[in-house]
Amino acid sequence: MPNTYTKIASVSVSSALGAASMDFTSIPATYTDLLVKVSGRELTGVSLLFTMQINGVATNQATRELRGSGAAATSGTNTIATIDQNGSGTTASVFGSADIYISNYASTTTYKSYSIDSASENNGASAYMRLSAGLWSSNSAINQLTFYASSGNIAQYSTATLYGIVKS
Amino acid sequence: MADKKIIVNCETGEVSEVELTAEEVAQRAADATEAAKAKAEADADAAAKATAKTALLAKLGISAEEAALLLG
Numbered sequence: 676m677p678n679t680y681t682k683i684a685s686v687s688v689s690s691a692l693g694a695a696s697m698d699f700t701s702i703p704a705t706y707t708d709l710l711v712k713v714s715g716r717e718l719t720g721v722s723l724l725f726t727m728q729i730n731g732v733a734t735n736q737a738t739r740e741l742r743g744s745g746a747a748a749t750s751g752t753n754t755i756a757t758i759d760q761n762g763s764g765t766t767a768s769v770f771g772s773a774d775i776y777i778s779n780y781a782s783t784t785t786y787k788s789y790s791i792d793s794a795s796e797n798n799g800a801s802a803y804m805r806l807s808a809g810l811w812s813s814n815s816a817i818n819q820l821t822f823y824a825s826s827g828n829i830a831q832y833s834t835a836t837l838y839g840i841v842k843s
Numbered sequence: 844m845a846d847k848k849i850i851v852n853c854e855t856g857e858v859s860e861v862e863l864t865a866e867e868v869a870q871r872a873a874d875a876t877e878a879a880k881a882k883a884e885a886d887a888d889a890a891a892k893a894t895a896k897t898a899l900l901a902k903l904g905i906s907a908e909e910a911a912l913l914l915g
Contacts, residue, residue, distance in 0.1 A: 683853050684851045684853045684856065685851070686849050686851050686858070688849065693846075694846075694847060694848060694849045694860075695846035695847055695848045695863050695867075695871070696848040696849070697848075697849050698848050698849060698850040698851065699851055699853055700850055700851070700852050700853065701852045701853050701854040701855070702853045703853060703854060720875075722875070722878045722879060722882055723882070724878050724881075724882065726874055726878065733870070733874060742885060744889060746889070746893060747889040747890075747892050747893050747896075748889075749885050749888050749889050749892075751881075751884075751885065751888075753881060754877075755874065755877065755878075757878065757881070821848075823848075823871065823874075825874060825875055825877075825878030825879075826875045826878065826879065827875075828846055837853065
């Protein structure tokens with residue numbers, strides 16, 4: 676189990692107009708794994724979803740997802756990495772939360788697996804939680820991660836923080 | 844005003860705001876369509892399961908709490 680977490684960088688949306696995406700570039704290859712913590716909300720959209728791109732593309736991804744609302748659970752597959760976050764119609768000033776863990780991200784000989792644990796919250800109603808297991812089918816080292824709302828801009832005060840983890 | 848992406852360079856720590864390219868705008872629209880489709884399918888699936896559950900409970904003449912007791 677890795678025992679070293681180092682904050683690499685963080686992004687915060689400061690404009691009331693929101694932002695199209697939060698983008699980490701030139702991620703150093705000096706760690707073993709990556710962890711991203713996202714606290715997000717859609718500015719105008721109601722999809723309740725963020726998407727994660729790897730190295731600037733949304734392709735070569737395959738996920739298996741389990742999603743629950745408290746009333747029902749569903750599971751399925753996806754070709755993009757989706758993250759439950761708060762939509763603009765949810766309780767004001769409330770943000771979703773997510774952890775994205777990417778193992779062995781700097782490898783140039785293997786595909787990359789990741790897990791996503793995310794939740795949206797709407798004052799006790801219509802909240803969702805999503806657990807995803809994903810695979811990025813590329814041997815390229817991951818040096819860029821991009822997060823954007825699946826509909827419209829990301830709202831002001833949303834944040835994403837990237838951590839590097841070195842094996843113990 | 845075009846939408847902007849916030850980019851942080853992890854090597855230098857430099858933060859910049861850059862307008863989306865036409866390709867990125869198109870990709871964004873396609874992703875939004877895909878996300879809306881996936882959400883609609885998930886919502887429909889959940890609603891169908893909830894309806895089926897309610898119908899089954901009514902058919903059995905028991906409450907959801909009683910069904911949970913049986914399955915526990």
